[in-house]
Amino acid sequence: MQKIWSGTINGKKIEKSIEQSMTLLHFLRDELSLLGTKVGCESGDCGACAVIIDKKLFNSCITPAFAVAGCEITTIEGLSENGQLHPIQKALLDTGSFQCGYCMPGMCMALKCAMDAAEHNLTEEEIREAISGNLCRCGSYSLVVEAISLLQEVKKS
Amino acid sequence: MWNEFESPQSVQDALVILEKHGGNARVMGGGTDLLMQLKSKRQTVECLVSTGKIASMKEIRLEGEKLVIGGAACAMQVQKDPLVRQYVPMLAQACAKLGAPQIRNAATLAGNVVTAKPAADSAVALTASDAVLEILGPTPRSIPLIDAYAGLMQSAVDSTKEMVVAIEIPLPTGRYGSHFARIASRRAAALPILNAAAALCLDDDGNITKSRVVVGGVGPSPQRLYTLEDMLQGQRGTIDLIEQVCGASPDHVHPRDSIRSSAAARKGLLPGLLKKCLLSSFEMATKKEG
Amino acid sequence: MKRYISKNQKRSDALSKVTGEATYTHDIVVPGMLFAKVLRSPHAHARIRKLDVSKAAALPGVKAVATWENTPRKLFNSTGMMAFLYPGAKPAMDEYIFDQMVRHVGDEVAAVAATSEEIAAEAIRLIEVEYEPLPALLDPLDALEEDAILIHGDIQDNNIASGTHTIRQGDFEKGWAECDVTYEARVKLPIQKQAQLETHAAVAEYRNGELTVWSPTQSVHGTKYILAHIFDMSAGNIRVMNPPYVGGAFGVRVGFGGKAEGIVSCLSMLSGYPVKLVLTREEDFTVSDTRHSGYVDIKLGAKADGRFHAFGMNAYLNTGAYGTHGIEVAACLGNMATSTYRVPNIFFEGASIYTNIVPAGAFRGFGNPQAVFAVETAVDALAKKLDIDPVELRLKNRIRVNDEWPLSYPCSSTALDECIKQAAAKIGWSEKRGRAGQGRFRRGVGLGAGTHFCGYDELAHVSLELETDGSLSVFTGNSEIGTGHITSLQQITAESFGCEIEQVNIKYGDTRGTPYDVGCHSTRSVFAIGNAISMAAGELKEQVLQYAAGAMGCSAEALSIESGRVRGGPEEMDLGQLARDGHIHKTHFSAEGKSKEAVTVTPWEAHAAEVEVDTLTGMVKVLKVVAAHDVGVAINPQLVEGQIEGGVVIGIGYATREEMSINEKGEVYNSSYHTYMLPTFADTPEIEPVIVESYEPRGPYGAKGVGECGLVPTAAAIAAAVEDATGVRFLEIPLTPQRVLDGLQAACVTCQAEKEGGTIDVE
Secondary structure (H helix, E strand, C coil), X not given: CEEEXXXXXXXXXXXXXXXXXXXXXXXXXXXXXXXXXXXCCCCCCCCCCEEEECCEEEEHHHCEHHHHCCCEEXXXXXXXXXXXXXXXXXXXXXXXXXXXXXXXXXXXXXXXXXXXXXXXXXXXXXXXXXXXXXXXXXXXXXXXXXXXXXXXXXXXX | CEEEEECCCCHHHHHHHHHHCCCCEEEECCCCCHHHHHHHCCCCEEEEEECCCCHHHHCEEEECCEEXXXXXXXXXXXXXXXXXXXXCHHHHHHHHHCXXXXXXXXXXXXXHHHCCCCCCHHHHHHHHCCCEEEXXXXXXXXXXXXXXXXXXXXXXXXXXXXXEEEEEEECCCCEEEEEEEEEECCCCCCCEEEEEEEEEEECCCCEEEEEEEEEECXXXXXXXXXXXXXXXXXXXXXXXXXXXXXXXXXXXCCCCCCCXXXXXXXXXXXXXXXHHHHHHHHHHHHHCCC | CCCCCCCCCCCCCHHHHHHXXXXXXXXXXXXXXXXXXXXXXXXXXXXXXXXXXXXXXXXXCEEEEECCCCCCCCCECCEHHHCCXXXXXXXXXXXXXXXXXXXXXXXXXXXEEECCHHHHHHHHHHCXXXXXXXXXXXXXXXXXXXXXXXXXXXXXXXXXXXXXXXXXXXXXXXXHHHCCEEEEEEEEECCCCCCCCCCCEEEEEEECXXXXXXXXXXXXXXXXXXXXXXXXXXXXXXXXXXXXXXXCCCXXXXXXXXXXXXXXXXXXXXXXXXXXXXXXXXXXXXXXXXXXXXXXXXXXXXXXXXCEEEEXXXXXXXXXXXXXXXXXXXXXXXXXXXXXXXXXXXXXXXXXXXXXXXXXXXXXXXXXXXXXXXXXXXXHHHHHHHCCCHHHHHHHHECCXXXXXCCCCCCCCCCHHHHHXXXXXXXXXXXXXXXXXXXXXXXXXXXXXXXCCCCCCCCCEXXXXXXXXXXXXXXXXXXXXXXXXXXXXXXXXXXXXXXXXXXXXXXXXXXXXXXXXXXCCCCCHHHHHHHHHHHHHHHHHHHHHHHHHHHHCCCHHHCEEECCEEECCCCCEEHHHHHHHHHCCXXXXXXXXXXXXCCCCCCEEEEEEEEEEECCCCCEEEEEEEEEEEEECCCCHHHHHHXXXXXXHHHHHHHHCCXXXXXXXXXXXXXXXXXXXXXXXXXXXXXXXXXXXXXXXXXXHXXXXXXXXXXXXXXXXXXXXXXXXXXXXXXXXXXXXXXXXXXXXXCCHHHHHHHHCXXXXXX
16 A cells, blocks of 8 residues: 655755655665665665665665655765765775675765764774674674774874 | 555554455565565465654663563664663663674564564564563553564464554663673674573572573474473572573473584583573672672 | 785775666566576475466466476476586486475475466465475485485486495505504584575566576676576577676575575566566575585594595585585585595595485585584594694694695695694794683683685686777676676786786676677686686787888887887877777777686685683684685785684584574474574674785786685684683584583583683673
């Protein structure tokens, strides 16, 4: 059964009639063609589908779309502004902190969420905690830490 | 899965929707377990009724001698709440161990209890806190958490008709300490092999006026080890006593073999786990002033 | 001084991947596309007595139903092994798209294409099947028994997939009798799962007599050939493409994955529409190829002075219901087991054996991790018996350049000794070895060493074209599966030709317009394709300089290409200008790089691990792994380190956590990331990758490869460290807490810990 979904996605007001049975993940991908958020497991275990909702991190695969109607949602597509990479994206790019790249969108959102919420530079332990729900089978974890540590060094100076 | 999705803004509205669907709707907290259960059972409900927009159910507050945690409060909220950390630290610890940040942002304590997993971390800690579920629906009632399980993976709460609007925890009195710990095969996002929560209250002379010892992973629901509590009750709190009581623990549990761990292994691990919980609780309690 | 070699050039796919713009097969949308679902067998072994799809076909929205009755009855092998093999091997041609027999839980029975996934799933539920269950085999040793049921009885009279690999050198029996010390044991290896983040998927469109398939396959040309064979189509009318990115592979898709490419092709042909199939995570776990589990029996004997003298090995690999890479995995196991150390007398026999479980195929290492686990266990055992330090014993016996060994190609370079020394030094071997103590927490260090191969006698072929704007296009049939080697190939191109790297575009992952290539697997891509590229670039440079010399009236010898310009003549020429000048009226600048002969070279690796074992809980905590790798010259050191680290993480999983459990009905227990214990970041210790360079004369700029090597000796090193910590050598992995506790208890190590007590809390 369809209903009008309204909310804000990547800064844009969205209103669309969709099936109430949709998860946020499929709403983003199949209805809005925002393909950057990835399908990894559809059971909330891998974080490939992670997005930011009202400044908090959620797995969109186990979030019904209508559970977050009226919310402010940010996906990987909303990270860069006016074609400029977000500092987190630039840091990961510069350090080469990924291989197949499939976990990257979810990883970026997890990092952004943690860094925005923190009032201080994240310690290595805190970075680990921030991405503890993001699986990377290619094993790029330590490079992610390196990238963020470097980014925070730059911010400090 | 589900056909309709409602996000009522009050408990009353939620109950009306449940009634309207006559048993074919279901309450949803964060959905982190519920959605997967529906998927694996190939079940479709007519309507999911989310508690996510019911503001009153997201509050954590003191009410007289009770700490009241709204049924829609998520694990992350509970983990960080200053009242929880002050009065029931083991609950904050348990919530912090749940899944990963994005799971903790969604999973509600009420949801964790109602999905009736045998060893949900927060349920173990809540049992040790003497938590009581406030249930509204056709038969409004309060039930202690330990009575919330009707069998393996079966809740005493019927989510098609009623909802857990709050979890009430009596504020501990005296010198109180608590601790939650778990053993899993991996640091993050893993089902526990064994978990436990313990709490101790001491009087000014250092005698144990109250204790709670709860274990998950040795039965269909969190198990309160009454015999061990009896062994502690009224005794002078000492490290030796605690070690003795923990040493006796394997005789009072009846776990089954599972793919993650054998029954014998769980019994073998139990004393060490309980020691961690009881010794930490004891340390916390002795530091408090009467 | 090389401009682009040994440089950490930024990845060419970096921008796409950090912005989320990168396209994977899951993201492919074709107008009019239908969605497919597959009906899978609930039985491990059964005959299909009756199959009624009428209700499914009648469901509104269903456009095609495929079963054994309306799909090609053509036996194939779903892996690249059908398309390319090492000399002497025979592919196991044992699969149909759909058959009247099902041979593992999850085996494909039928498939539906419909206008939505929900309708397709509903249709699947409406298909009525009557099965006649048959006895099922789960263990490869049972499958070798005289009276064992035949799993492919219609095509052969035994349960061995594609043959037995044998190695004979010297005289094993005689040599064994001459040994002063011997060791023999059986090791048991688990099923490990690639569990790559992008589940397998495929999209097919059959239109105008042409078949187009999008897929995350590691071998586009291999897949094309398999499809041509199945559908009896001319290969030139089939196009297979990566979209271009692949969300991890690790061997799960060298060819088809879960038969998806074949299934969507059938459905597209039947329906007349494009069709997409995306495997759920549960399907990916339970039906796509795994690592081979099995038993390896090893016998190693030495003389009193420590020289290895006799080596015997039998490998019984469980290939599950279909042969896939069959004998190749057993061959890799045997070949790698016998080419790390000098041993004059060798006996090896190994095979991939059919059972009724999920098929095993290729997974990073391809039999080598299994081999090294067995071999290094034996080497450490002999070190103990001989009272020689395990590091010294390995250094004494390691293969040197041009040593006699059973392989068909020579050992042309090795820095294994340096790898071993550095790994040992950096883990703190002499300070930490033998210092476990008697407490509850015990630490130890261990070492594992091994080798691999960069491709196996496979040719490479690329074509290069100077575009009209002066940029350089390289066409290769290889795929980018995440390793980043495409960037390394760009570096090689720019260096060999003399242009700016920004002017180089590598076109890959598409059978159209690229010459045949076996694909991204086998640790071959930088080596084989790099060689082909530098060959082609050299020839192209020659063409350009000859032309420029003619245009300027000077000698070509004086000229060179630097930074995209022809220099050294009376004037400088811009490559773009030169190309435009030539292309329309005078000449076209393009060149082929085709290997003149199939060449294989050997990378080497040694891992040292430090662990801490909690003897009360059985938890093995890996504290640090030093991974020293001889990769030849590292074209891009950062990418090489990434490959090493990524491999080590998987190796740690293999050693301590990862195991697919199959029950007595043949059902896979681990069907999600919830139940399959991959190392998360929280479980990843300090990993120190060490690049040890040697110069491989037959590699591009001295390079070899590294892709699979990162996990080859890890499990062996960890098991060795656990032995140093506890005195117990485990012959079975993974070292889960339960397995370790049982082993420690049997050796009475726990008794001590229990007396001591202590608190337990795993953070």
